[in-house]
Structures are given as C-alpha cells and as structure tokens.
Amino acid sequence: MSLSISTIINGEPRSIAIDDPRVSLLDLLRERLDLTGTKKGCDRGQCGACTVLVDGRRVNACLTLAVSVDGAEVTTIEGLARGDLLHPVQAAFIEHDGFQCGYCTPGQIMSAIGLIQENHAGSDPERIRELMSGNICRCGAYQGITEAVLEAREAMSEKNRSDAA
Amino acid sequence: MSPESISPILQQGRHGSNAGQPLTRRDGVLKVTGRATYAADNHPRGMLYAVTAVSTIARGRVTSLDVAAAKAHPGVVEVITPANRPPLSHNPAEKMPPFGFRVEVLQDDTVRYVNQPIALVVAETLEAATEGAALLNPRYETAPARTGRDNGDRYAPPAIGVGSPPRTAYGDIEAGMASATRVTTAEYSTPAQYHNAMEPHAVVAEWDGDRVTLDMPNQALALSAGAYAKYFGIPPENVLIRSPFLGGGFGSKAILNGPQILGILAARMLQRPVKLALTRAQMYGPVGHRGATWQTLRIGTEDDGRITALHHHSLSATSSFDDFIEPAANSSLPLYASPALLAEHEGLRLDTGTPGPMRAPGEASGSAALEVAIDEAAQACGMDPLAFRLANYAETEPGTNKPFSSKALRECYDQGASRFGWSTRPLEPRQMRDENGLLVGWGMGTAVFHCPHFPAEARATLRADGTALVETGGADMGQGAWTALAQIAAEALGLDPDQVELHSGISNLPDGGIAGGSGHTASAGLALHNAGEDAIAQLSELATSDEASPLYGAGNVGVVARHGRLHRRDDETRSESYADILARARRREIVGTAKANRSPDVAEGHALLSHGAVFAEVKVDPDLGQMRVSRLVGAFAAGRVINPRLVQSQYFGGMIWGISFALQEEAITDRRTGRIMNADLAEYHVPVNADVPSLEAILVPEQDDIVNVLGVKGVGEIGVTGTVGAIANAVWHATGVRVRRFPIKIEDLL
Amino acid sequence: MKRFDYIRAASASEAIAASAHPNSVYLAGGTNMLDLMKIGVARPDRVIDISRIEGLSEITWQDDGGVRIGALVRNADLAYDGRFARTFPSVAEALLSGASAQVRNAASVGGNLMQHTRCAYFHDPASACNRRVAGSGCDAREGENRLHAVLGWSEHCIATHPSDFCVPLVAFDANVEVEGPHGSRDIKLWEFYSLPGSTPDHVTALQPGELIVAVKIPAASAAFAPNARYLKLRERTSFAFAVVSCAAALQIDGGMIQSARIALGGVAARPWRCQGAEAALIGVEPGREAFEKAASLALADAHPSGDNAFKIELARRIMVRALTLAMEGTPETMPALPASPFPSESGARHVA
Incomplete structure (x- = not known):
C-alpha cells in the first residue's frame, strides 16, 4: 500500500509518497529525505538523539510513524540556522562546550528549543536539568548543556524584549 | 523558528589563538x-541495507534458519548464513595483533554468546532488512x-590487558603483612x-574492483585499514576508511568486530554499496564491554597509617574463546608507597562476548576497589582519608623507585580539598545532614592514569599564501582532537590556528596512531609538532641561505617562527613572511614530515602518570x-x-x-x-x-619536560578513576554502610 | 517490524469497526505500541491510527467539579493544564515524573493506561512469558526479578504495572470510559486491570474492539488537593521507571484525618489501591505513628516474588513518607524534580 502525506519540513511544503507504513519519521528524514542531522541512538525513545519538533512540540522521531505527520509541520536541526546565522541555542552550545562527540547534539538542541518554548523551567537550572533528562549524552556534556540552555533562553528573551520595544 | 531570534555566527567567534x-x-x-x-x-x-540476526542463546549451535521466509519478504535481496558466506582471507579464529580479537563472521554455526551475529539480511530498505x-x-x-x-572456568591468563604480565610483585608481601599492626581485607x-x-x-x-571505501567510526585508522585488508585479501592501500566524526567510542571503536566485517563482505558479494548499523541491543555482545571483576584487597598498615604491604587480586571475566583480562589489580602499583606490592590476576571464562578496553580499562575497575579499600584502611587507622593518603604519598614510583616525569598530586590534593571544603569533614560517618x-557524606579518591605513546606520523605543508595544511590520520571521538591538534600544529608552525587547515579522520594520511589510552593528543600532536618543525627548518634554510632575504646568514643564530614570519633570533626586527620566502624561492610549498616515537630512555627511566584527586558529596535519603x-x-x-x-x-x-560506575551502570545477565535483560538505554x-x-574541575598546573617535548600527558580517562571510589566513600560517610x-x-x- | 495495514480513523465508531479485523491494534501517541512493534512483542496486521479522532482531546470540567479527560489528551498537556494541576496536583506530579518531556509530549492519556509492563521477559520474545504468549511459562519467576511484584502476583506472572499516572488515578477512584461494538460503558480503573492469576494474558477488562475514550476523576477527589503527593523511587534522578512509588492524599480537619487515598506503584500488576490503610487513617491524628501503622497494614499481604524482598520494606517506607509529605501540604509550585525525595539543588552552578 502506498500513502501520500503532505507536510511542511523546515518551512518547505512537501508531498511525500510513503510506500511502507512501517517507516518512522526518523527513518523518513534520514534514509529518504537526506536530512541526516537527526540521529538514531536507540530507536526506542530512550535516548532523545532523534528529537525534532512536530507542530512546535519536541518529540522522539523514532517513535513517530512517518504517515502520522500528515498535515503537520516538522522542524529538524537543519531548519534552525539561516545561512551563516546560528540559532541562539546553537551558538550557546558552542560557547559552553555543550557537546563532545556531537552525536546527541542535534537532539539536545531541538529539545532545548522545545523546552524554552514550553516555558516551564524559567531560569532554574534544576528544572532545566530535569526537563533535559530525555536527552542522554554519553560523553557527559551535561553541565555545558545546562549552561547553554540558560544563556540561550536569556538571549532569546532579551531579543524578544528589544523587538517588542 | 523566526529569523529574528538568530545571532550571527561571527559573534560567537573563538577565543584566543594558540x-x-x-x-x-x-x-x-x-x-x-x-x-x-x-x-x-x-x-x-544504489545502497542496500544490511541487518544482522543475532543469537538469543549464549552457548550451543544454530540448527536451522528459515531463510526462505526471510527471502520471501518483499525487498529482501539476500540472506547470508554460514552456508553461503563468501570466504575471507584471514581466519577469524586467529587474533590479529596488537588489538585484534577473534570475531564472529558466520564462519560456522557455533554460538558463543548472546547477540552474536548468526545471519545477515540485506534488503532494499531498512524496514525490509x-x-x-x-x-x-x-x-x-x-x-x-x-x-x-561460580559457573565459569577459572584459569591463569598468560597476559592481561594488552600484553601486560598477569602478576607483578615487589618486596615480600607476606612479610609486609606480618609486620603490619592491622590488615584490612575486603572483596569488591x-x-x-x-x-x-x-x-x-x-x-x-562501497567496493570498486578490489578497492573498498568504508565510512565507519574508527579510533585506529591505519591499524584497522591493515586489518580489513588482511580479511579481504587486498593491499592495505586499497582500503580507505573515512571517519571524520565518531559519535563516541570509549574503546569500542578501536577494535574490529564481526558485524562491520559482515557489512563489508555483503557489499562485495552483492556488488552494491551496503549500510549496516547495529541496533542498540545488538551492541551488547560483539563490540566489546568492560568485563566483570571480583577483586580482593589486603592492606597492611602501621599505627601511623603507613602501608607495609598492598596485595590486590583480581578475578577478571572474559569470553570462552578469547582473552581480554581487565588489568584491575595493576591500579594498586603506581600510587601508594609500600615496601611490598603484589598485583595478580586470574581469568574467568564465561559465555559472553569478549570484553575489551572501555574508558580507563583496568584503572576504572581497579581504582574503584583500591580507593574504597584505602578508605577502609584509613578508617581502620582512625585517620582522615586525605591524611592517610598523604602519609603514603609516593615520591618515586612504588616498587621500581623510578622518578616520576612529573607529579603534582600533592597540589591536586591541596587545591581540591580546599575548593571542596574537606577540612571540616567529621571523621565518623552519619554525622552530617x-x-x-x-x-x-563526603568522600575522596585519588585519580591516576598512565601516559602511553602510540607511534604516529604527520605531514605539514607550508603553502605559498603563507597558510598551512597539516595532516595525520587521527580520530576525534569527542575529545576535541580536531581543535587541539590544530593548536599544536599552529604553534609549531608559528601560525594562527585559523591559518592551519587540518586533514584527519581518513586512513590515506600519515598514520596518526590510536585514539585511545588518553594518548592521542600527545602522540599525534607530537608528530604534528615535529612535522611543523621540519617544515619550518626547511623554510629557514631557504631564507637564511638566500642573499636577498633579511634573514640571510642567520643560520647559526637561528630564527623563530611567529605570526607567519621568520624572525632572526638575535634581532627580531629582521624578519620575513613565509609567503615572501616561498615566492622568491619559486616554491609552491614546503612539505615537512615527521614520525613521533617515545625514546626508550624516557619510558624506561621514568614513571609517566597523570594524577588527580576527586572529592564527592553525596546526599542520601x-x-x-x-x-x-x-x-x-x-x-x-x-x-x-x-x-x-x-x-x-x-x-x-x-x-x-x-557517577555512572558507582551508582548506575550494570548489565543484568x-x-x-x-x-x-537490560540491553537498551531505558533499563541499562x-x-x-x-x-x-x-x-568542578580544577586544572592544576604541571610542567613536564620529560614525558615528551610538548609536555602533554593525557586527560581522556583519568576522570573516571578516583571518582568511583570518592562517591562510594561518600555514601559510606553519609550512611555508615560500606x-x-x-x-x-x-x-x-x- | 511486521508489515501492517495502516488505517486512519476519523471517528471512534470508525476505529471500532476497523478493529473487527483480526490482530488489530489502536495507535495513539505510539510511544509504547511502536516500541513493542519494533522489538517484536507486538506484531499486528492492522494498525488503526486513532490520533486524529475528533473530540477526544478535550479536558472537560463537569458541573459537579469532576473532570473528564479525553483519551487523546497528551500527558504533558494534562500535567501543565492550570486548573487540572491545581485540582489534582498529585496526578500532575505523577505525570511529570514519568518518562521524558519528549515522550510526555506524544503519549496520550489512554495510551498511558494501556502501556505494558516493563518486565524484561515480556519484552524479550525469546523468553517464556505467559502475559505475552498464554501458557508459555514465566521466565521471570526464577530469573532476574529484583524489581518484580510483591503484591497480587501469581506463579504465572510476577510483572508490575509501569504507569506513574495511574497510581494517583486509582487512589482517586478514576473511571475509564470506553466505547465498543456494543456501546459505551464506564469501568473503575481499579477494576480495569486484572491481576495475573492463571491468565496473565488478560491484562485489562477491555473487550475486543473496545476503545478508551476518556478518563474521569470524580469531584469528591478534588477535595484532597491541599494535601496530595506522589513520590517515586528511581535508579537515576530522572527518566526512569519506579522501583516503588506511592500516591498519598489526605483530608484533614480539626487535626484529624477525615479521609485518605493511598495507592502504590511498581509493586503489582496493577496500581495498588490500599483501602485498608485508608480506612485505618480515618479519625486518626496524622503523624508518623499512624502512617507507619497504615503502611504495615497495606503491605501485610506482600510476599517477595524473587530477589525483591527489599521492595516490601521500601514500599512501607515510601508510603510513610508520601503520607508525611501529604500531611505537610501540597507544594505551592510543582517541585523541580517531580515526585523525587530530593528537593531542588537549584543553587548548584558550575564554576570553572
């Protein structure tokens, strides 16, 4: 059976034929759309490396069927920077050395963006740590990640304030 | 994301330059x-997907596989089993030194551990495979x-770790115990x-005739290319391994394993590119692990806390068919002064995949036991654990009496204790809320790690525009090699790192050695340093022998390389840029090459170790x-x-x-x-x-003019050591439970 | 993963009709079902995607103050719903102590109820498991069973229910509203889960084709809001299933307990309501002595099913602690580490 889905990926409307309903959103991105920035670490929702935003919410792409994002908007790590302009979360991860091997990093960054938008952590590092705990970093870059999220959140809210003024 | 919430890349520019x-x-x-x-x-x-089928038993043999059912599934192209697996040129039952283990590549129907590959399915899609x-x-x-x-077969291993002797003794251990006021004995x-x-x-x-290109994460490019060449009967130069980024390695990507060989084999058999990626569960078997240990420590002490004898025995598990004996007991050799030392190992054969080096192999497990045992000995003597360690501070390497190339452990103790606030710690447990x-609870541990050197080679090319290309086949698995190696090369070449292009992570470059043993920066870095110096020496020869150069005749006094210019050492106002020197000599480039080895004098005459002290606070409900x-x-x-x-x-x-070792990690068999039973990331x-x-990590200054000309030791693994014991000791201090x-x-x- | 037909249902009735096909499953958030399909524990022929069904994503407040939560409400949306979190703070706390932010964003309320045990033998198709394959045996019984059941287990199955959410729900007399081929009905959550007995494969009271459409918490349970907690012990600080957990809620008036609600998690094949302990607390002055007595009563029938005797003592202690915390009062804001015995270490910041 072949199904066709319409979706917006990183701002670009796409119509995609899916010949196999078993394809996960993660494998759709990686193996069929050449968006390999999203990583597969466990394929079971246990590590967070595949975190993407679906309609603005952070989810595990490995536990999402590709066919189920029909009509939805998907944002991946490739959809953040504009040319040479990094998203503040990306910049903060570099500055605070919030990664080592880099494999979990796209998921960490997408998760951090989701967290900041959800706005349940404020500037409390303990809440940030708790709400970033769905993203495992085996290299152990957690301290830098927490610092990066704190700084990026600050930078984003300052930006919003100055835009509003 | 709205474009407004974006900051320019250049605003987060890098700090510093060297x-x-x-x-x-x-x-x-x-x-x-x-x-x-x-x-x-x-x-x-045209790429195909390969997926291994793995055993669910630990010992026995496969009697049947429903190949027809697999082949009947739409999209499946081939099923490879021992019955149709094409031959390999190297016998997988033979080890391939120095780091090659026996591998399971469908050579027969024998099953020797759980998650062993028993077949390979290749298909047009990942879902079908x-x-x-x-x-x-x-x-x-x-x-x-x-x-x-209790169910494994014990044996006396001929060697432990990567070729170390299984038993090391200094002094008379039993005499030392006999002379002690008390002996603390425990098993861990x-x-x-x-x-x-x-x-x-x-x-x-992807094969092209008898040449193959392998995209794979790899911690030892040249070694692996040579090994794959032997497996596939082709010259080493026909194997190109590309490993620009590794998503972590920790030792498991330094050694060859069966599944990756099978993926390469499938690509040759089917004459199409093949991708094979293990599932998380499949990583619990064929790609190494840290073997279990059961360690016994006996520590004899005098009333003043001085150690009279230290005996460390490790029963280390390995597989039924190959040997990697966790050299845990050797952790007790280089650290605490004792007139008698004995480190010995016994092997235990289990039906498991073969263990291998995993971040701080030997040291992690050995230090965990040693540092708790030291804490127990201090407790037995009624001494503060730091005072006890200082009472047994080794000024030369215990046993050998070799001088340390450098040892700022005392400063580590001082600065760590001060920062942590250790001096207010009550001696007795269960005193703090x-x-x-x-x-x-507060606990501490001493960190220690050896400083290996792996032979490495590098090339440094000064280019006509005054920039440089430096090359070595290294690996960055997250430690930051691409950055640190460029910094070392830039320094040797007198350039800003931004003027230095680093090529690495591919096997057709000069051999960058192994990214392991915390020795990569020192080894590959030294090769780059030497290559840079070679290039600068050639450049200076050009300049100082050229009458048109302001540096003419400076050959004897020498020149220094800085900011892309050579300066006369005795008169730095006289200088010339690299680009000008090359242009006048009509040279497009100068190529410096070098090898880096450790001189036997350094290795044999000194104890080469990194040190540290870790202080932990634990809270317990x-x-x-x-x-x-x-x-x-x-x-x-x-x-x-x-x-x-x-x-x-x-x-x-x-x-x-x-933290993970002390409180979390354990494979439940x-x-x-x-x-x-927990081969995943939810329950493991x-x-x-x-x-x-x-x-907090304090970088204690330490100058070492002996270990290598860079003065670099290694930092990748030492953080694990000391920390495990510190946490376990803090748990005791919090609760009184050992x-x-x-x-x-x-x-x-x- | 086995090949399957994918059907997207536009309505509950469409879904129910589609499920007449043998070997069908419903798929909502997918966080448990897709995982089970990947590891070969679930091998359906037909997957009915119910996530687009209209009308199942609302949180509806009844006139009497009770709440009806649509089965497709996402775990995170429920936990962060202001009125819900104020009215049922321990339920919100339980939700936020489960899984990860990503999983909570996808997982549905109905799916949370339907999630399967974490028993490693259930998850391993090569092991014998009566719950997965009726009559195949139970490899957990003599296996690695440190975290298995201590209440309500049988020789045929010693698995535990993994949900955090369901623990306070059971305490609060929640009902499950289901629709099926023969109409709709309400099932008490306490009775929704079967104990294993000799038929561990009968996990829930759902009949073939029945679909959870809502979970309802009665108004009376809202009265516990000032004194309600959920507490959970884990083997790491976050993103881990419970070793044991406890939902405890009290109504205190004039220094005496008027009413109590207690349930344990991680100890049995269903969230374990402790009505005997609740009854023992009525009319009693809240305090350590009363709580210890109640906890002992709650665990009186507990037996280890393997290497897990410690869980009985741990369950006792966590119940005493959860009751103590409930007595002290619901925190004004959600704790930074929901359901953790650790207060926040917010002050700790990195110093290079």
Whole structure:
C-alpha cells in the first residue's frame, strides 16, 4: 500500500509518497529525505538523539510513524540556522562546550528549543536539568548543556524584549 | 523558528589563538547544525541495507534458519548464513595483533554468546532488512550457559590487558603483612558494563574492483585499514576508511568486530554499496564491554597509617574463546608507597562476548576497589582519608623507585580539598545532614592514569599564501582532537590556528596512531609538532641561505617562527613572511614530515602518570536509600594543557562516568541463559542531566619536560578513576554502610 | 517490524469497526505500541491510527467539579493544564515524573493506561512469558526479578504495572470510559486491570474492539488537593521507571484525618489501591505513628516474588513518607524534580 502525506519540513511544503507504513519519521528524514542531522541512538525513545519538533512540540522521531505527520509541520536541526546565522541555542552550545562527540547534539538542541518554548523551567537550572533528562549524552556534556540552555533562553528573551520595544 | 531570534555566527567567534588557549571546537558549527557527517549518514547511490540476526542463546549451535521466509519478504535481496558466506582471507579464529580479537563472521554455526551475529539480511530498505532478520526464526541446540562468578572456568591468563604480565610483585608481601599492626581485607565486585556510545557501530561499504571505501567510526585508522585488508585479501592501500566524526567510542571503536566485517563482505558479494548499523541491543555482545571483576584487597598498615604491604587480586571475566583480562589489580602499583606490592590476576571464562578496553580499562575497575579499600584502611587507622593518603604519598614510583616525569598530586590534593571544603569533614560517618534532613557524606579518591605513546606520523605543508595544511590520520571521538591538534600544529608552525587547515579522520594520511589510552593528543600532536618543525627548518634554510632575504646568514643564530614570519633570533626586527620566502624561492610549498616515537630512555627511566584527586558529596535519603551526587570537585594534573575548555570537558565526562560506575551502570545477565535483560538505554542506566547538579574541575598546573617535548600527558580517562571510589566513600560517610558491590543500589542502604 | 495495514480513523465508531479485523491494534501517541512493534512483542496486521479522532482531546470540567479527560489528551498537556494541576496536583506530579518531556509530549492519556509492563521477559520474545504468549511459562519467576511484584502476583506472572499516572488515578477512584461494538460503558480503573492469576494474558477488562475514550476523576477527589503527593523511587534522578512509588492524599480537619487515598506503584500488576490503610487513617491524628501503622497494614499481604524482598520494606517506607509529605501540604509550585525525595539543588552552578 502506498500513502501520500503532505507536510511542511523546515518551512518547505512537501508531498511525500510513503510506500511502507512501517517507516518512522526518523527513518523518513534520514534514509529518504537526506536530512541526516537527526540521529538514531536507540530507536526506542530512550535516548532523545532523534528529537525534532512536530507542530512546535519536541518529540522522539523514532517513535513517530512517518504517515502520522500528515498535515503537520516538522522542524529538524537543519531548519534552525539561516545561512551563516546560528540559532541562539546553537551558538550557546558552542560557547559552553555543550557537546563532545556531537552525536546527541542535534537532539539536545531541538529539545532545548522545545523546552524554552514550553516555558516551564524559567531560569532554574534544576528544572532545566530535569526537563533535559530525555536527552542522554554519553560523553557527559551535561553541565555545558545546562549552561547553554540558560544563556540561550536569556538571549532569546532579551531579543524578544528589544523587538517588542 | 523566526529569523529574528538568530545571532550571527561571527559573534560567537573563538577565543584566543594558540596552544594553551580555550578555543571553542573547530567543528562546533558543523556539529550544532547537523552537518557533521557520521558513518550512517552516508548514502551512496544504489545502497542496500544490511541487518544482522543475532543469537538469543549464549552457548550451543544454530540448527536451522528459515531463510526462505526471510527471502520471501518483499525487498529482501539476500540472506547470508554460514552456508553461503563468501570466504575471507584471514581466519577469524586467529587474533590479529596488537588489538585484534577473534570475531564472529558466520564462519560456522557455533554460538558463543548472546547477540552474536548468526545471519545477515540485506534488503532494499531498512524496514525490509529488519523484518527479514526477524523472520529467520532460528532454532538452536543449546548448551548450559556459563554465567556468573561460580559457573565459569577459572584459569591463569598468560597476559592481561594488552600484553601486560598477569602478576607483578615487589618486596615480600607476606612479610609486609606480618609486620603490619592491622590488615584490612575486603572483596569488591564490579559488573559487566557496555560502552554505549551514542552512535551505534555502523559501516557504509562501497567496493570498486578490489578497492573498498568504508565510512565507519574508527579510533585506529591505519591499524584497522591493515586489518580489513588482511580479511579481504587486498593491499592495505586499497582500503580507505573515512571517519571524520565518531559519535563516541570509549574503546569500542578501536577494535574490529564481526558485524562491520559482515557489512563489508555483503557489499562485495552483492556488488552494491551496503549500510549496516547495529541496533542498540545488538551492541551488547560483539563490540566489546568492560568485563566483570571480583577483586580482593589486603592492606597492611602501621599505627601511623603507613602501608607495609598492598596485595590486590583480581578475578577478571572474559569470553570462552578469547582473552581480554581487565588489568584491575595493576591500579594498586603506581600510587601508594609500600615496601611490598603484589598485583595478580586470574581469568574467568564465561559465555559472553569478549570484553575489551572501555574508558580507563583496568584503572576504572581497579581504582574503584583500591580507593574504597584505602578508605577502609584509613578508617581502620582512625585517620582522615586525605591524611592517610598523604602519609603514603609516593615520591618515586612504588616498587621500581623510578622518578616520576612529573607529579603534582600533592597540589591536586591541596587545591581540591580546599575548593571542596574537606577540612571540616567529621571523621565518623552519619554525622552530617542537610537542611531537609537528608544524610550528607563526603568522600575522596585519588585519580591516576598512565601516559602511553602510540607511534604516529604527520605531514605539514607550508603553502605559498603563507597558510598551512597539516595532516595525520587521527580520530576525534569527542575529545576535541580536531581543535587541539590544530593548536599544536599552529604553534609549531608559528601560525594562527585559523591559518592551519587540518586533514584527519581518513586512513590515506600519515598514520596518526590510536585514539585511545588518553594518548592521542600527545602522540599525534607530537608528530604534528615535529612535522611543523621540519617544515619550518626547511623554510629557514631557504631564507637564511638566500642573499636577498633579511634573514640571510642567520643560520647559526637561528630564527623563530611567529605570526607567519621568520624572525632572526638575535634581532627580531629582521624578519620575513613565509609567503615572501616561498615566492622568491619559486616554491609552491614546503612539505615537512615527521614520525613521533617515545625514546626508550624516557619510558624506561621514568614513571609517566597523570594524577588527580576527586572529592564527592553525596546526599542520601535516610529512609528510602535514594542517592544523588550533589557535588563533585576534581583537581587534575596532566602536564601541559593544550586547550583548557576541552580538557575541562574531558574531566567532566570522566567524572560523570564515575557517577555512572558507582551508582548506575550494570548489565543484568540472566544467570540461566546468559541473556542480557537490560540491553537498551531505558533499563541499562547511564546518567541523565538531572544526575549531574554540580561539577568542578580544577586544572592544576604541571610542567613536564620529560614525558615528551610538548609536555602533554593525557586527560581522556583519568576522570573516571578516583571518582568511583570518592562517591562510594561518600555514601559510606553519609550512611555508615560500606557497599563493596558496584553499582551501589537503593536496597544496599535500607 | 511486521508489515501492517495502516488505517486512519476519523471517528471512534470508525476505529471500532476497523478493529473487527483480526490482530488489530489502536495507535495513539505510539510511544509504547511502536516500541513493542519494533522489538517484536507486538506484531499486528492492522494498525488503526486513532490520533486524529475528533473530540477526544478535550479536558472537560463537569458541573459537579469532576473532570473528564479525553483519551487523546497528551500527558504533558494534562500535567501543565492550570486548573487540572491545581485540582489534582498529585496526578500532575505523577505525570511529570514519568518518562521524558519528549515522550510526555506524544503519549496520550489512554495510551498511558494501556502501556505494558516493563518486565524484561515480556519484552524479550525469546523468553517464556505467559502475559505475552498464554501458557508459555514465566521466565521471570526464577530469573532476574529484583524489581518484580510483591503484591497480587501469581506463579504465572510476577510483572508490575509501569504507569506513574495511574497510581494517583486509582487512589482517586478514576473511571475509564470506553466505547465498543456494543456501546459505551464506564469501568473503575481499579477494576480495569486484572491481576495475573492463571491468565496473565488478560491484562485489562477491555473487550475486543473496545476503545478508551476518556478518563474521569470524580469531584469528591478534588477535595484532597491541599494535601496530595506522589513520590517515586528511581535508579537515576530522572527518566526512569519506579522501583516503588506511592500516591498519598489526605483530608484533614480539626487535626484529624477525615479521609485518605493511598495507592502504590511498581509493586503489582496493577496500581495498588490500599483501602485498608485508608480506612485505618480515618479519625486518626496524622503523624508518623499512624502512617507507619497504615503502611504495615497495606503491605501485610506482600510476599517477595524473587530477589525483591527489599521492595516490601521500601514500599512501607515510601508510603510513610508520601503520607508525611501529604500531611505537610501540597507544594505551592510543582517541585523541580517531580515526585523525587530530593528537593531542588537549584543553587548548584558550575564554576570553572
């Protein structure tokens, strides 16, 4: 059976034929759309490396069927920077050395963006740590990640304030 | 994302410019934008997907596979089993020194451990290959699995670790025990642990005649290319391994394994590119692990706390068919002064995949036991654990009496203790509570790690425009090699790192050695340093022998290279840019080459070790046994620091591995079947962000003019050592309960 | 993963009709079902995607103050719903102590109720498991069973229910509203889960084709809001299933307990309501002595099913602690580490 889905990926409307309903959103991105920035670490929702935003919410792409994002908007790590302009979360991860091997990093960054938008952590590092705990970093870059999220959140809210003024 | 919330790349420009400076990672932008390509991100045209089917028994043989069912699944192209597996040119039952283990590549129907490959299914899609493998429905003839300490076969291993002697003795251990006022004896156990790098092992293999290109994460490019060449009967230069980024390695990507060889074999057999990536569960078997140990320590002490004898015995588990004996007991050799030392090892054969080096092999498990035993000995003597360690401070290497090339451990103790606030620690356990009534405990451990050197080669090319290309086949698995190596090369070449292009991570470059043993920066870095010096020497020869150069005749006084110019050493106002020197000589480039080896005098005449001291605060719920490491302070001395930002991250990572070892990690094996019942990331626990509330790493200055000309030791693994013991000792200090089995669990404290 | 037909249902009735096909499953958030399909524990022929069904994503407040939560409400949306979190703070706390932010964003309320045990033998198709394959045996019984059941287990199955959410729900007399081929009905959550007995494969009271459409919490349970907690012990600080957990809620008036609600998690095949302990607390002055007595009563029938005797003592202690915390009062804001015995270490910041 072949199904066709319409979706917006990183701002670009796409119509995609899916010949196999078993394809996960993660494998759709990686193996069929050449968006390999999203990583597969466990394929079971246990590590967070595949975190993407679906309609603005952070989810595990490995536990999402590709066919189920029909009509939805998907944002991946490739959809953040504009040319040479990094998203503040990306910049903060570099500055605070919030990664080592880099494999979990796209998921960490997408998760951090989701967290900041959800706005349940404020500037409390303990809440940030708790709400970033769905993203495992085996290299152990957690301290830098927490610092990066704190700084990026600050930078984003300052930006919003100055835009509003 | 709205474009307004974006900051310019250039605004987060890197700090500093040279060795010793905290540059941000050169590959940072690639990694945060998803453009860093890992092996499984490759997708050559016409590529097939391969998925291994793995054994669910630990011992026996496969009696049938439903190949027809797998082949009937739409999209399945081929099923490879021992019946049709094409021949290999190297016998997989033979080890391939120095780091090659026996591998399982469908040579027969024997099953020797759980998750061993028993077939390979190749298909047009990943979904088809995965389901094809599931349809094979293997049947087995099952033999009883040998699991656990009491069911394995014990033996005397001829060697431990990577070729070390199994027994090392200095002095008379029993005389030392007899002369002691008291002898503290205890047994400690550590479980099997799995590396669990975030990136599963993968290969994308593409053949062109008898040449093959392999995209794979690899910690030892030249060594691996040579080994794959032997397996496939082709010259080593016909194997090109591309490994620009590794998603973590921790030792598991330094050695060859069966599944990746099978993926390469499938690509040759089917004459199409093949991608094979292990599932998370499949990483619990064929790609190495940290073997379980059962360690006994006996420590004889005088009344003043001085050690009279230190005896460390390790029973280390390995597989039924190959040997990797965790050299745990050797951790007791280089650290504490004692007139008598004995480190000895016994092997235990179990039906498990062969263990291998995993971040701080030997040291992690050995230091965990040693540092708790030292704490117990201090307790027995009624001494503060730090005072006890200082009373046994080794001014020369215990046993050998060799001088240390450098040793700032005393400074590590001082600075770490001061930062942590150790001096107010009560001696007795269960004395401290926080404002919420939680038990608080403070513990410490000494960190130590050896400084290996791996032979390495490099090339440095000064180009006509005054910039440089430096090349060595190294590996960056997250430690920051791409940045630190460029900093070292830039310094040798008198250039800013931004003027230095680094080529690495591919096997057709000069051999960069192994990214392991915390020795990569020192080894590959030294090769780059030497190559840079060679290029500068050639350049200076050109300049000083050229009458038109302001440096003419400076050959005797010499020149210095700085900011892209050569300056007369005795008169720095006389200088010339590299570009001008090359242009006048009509040279497009100058190529410097070098090898880096350690001189036998250095190795034999000195003890070469990094040191550190780790202080841990643990909070424990007095009723519920729930634990949290609320604070960790580590102070480490590891020679010269090339990049403090990256070095701090290495220490942090190691310390988090210490938390993991002490409180979380354990492969749970069904004792009847040998099956690993938590082969995933939900139940095999490694720390999450919330487990790490506060880390501090102090970079204690240490000058070492002996270890190598760079003065660099190594930082990748030492953070694990010391930390495990510090946490376990803090748990004791909080609760009064001495737990000698890792990981420490809730029920241990009820 | 086995090949399957994918059907997207536009309505509950369409879904129910589609499920007449043998070997069908419903798929909502997918966080448990897709995982089970990947590891070969679930091998359906037909997957009915119910996530687009209209009308199942609302949180509806009844006139009497009770709440009806649509089965497709996402775990995170429920936990962060202001009125819900104020009215049923321990339910919100339980939700936020489960899984990860990503999983909570996808997982549905109905799916949370339907999630399967974490028993490693259930998850391993090569092991014998009566719950997965009726009559195949139970490899957990003599296996690695440190975290298995201590209440309500049988020789045929010693698995535990993994949900955090369902623990306070059971305490609060929640009902499950289901629709099926023969109409709709309400099932008490306490009775929704079967104990294993000799038929561990009968996990829930759902009949073939029946679909959870809502979960309802009665108004009376809202009265516990000032004194309600959920507490959970884990083997790491976050993103881990419970070793044991406890939901405890009290109504205190004039220094005496008027009413109590207690349930344990991680100890049995269903969230374990402790009505005997609740009854023992009525009319009693709240305090350690009363709580210990109640906890002992609650665990009186507990037996280890393997290497897990410690869980009985741990369950006792966590119940005493959860009752103590409930007595002290619901925190004004959600704790930074929901359901953790650890207060926040917010002050700890990195110093290079």
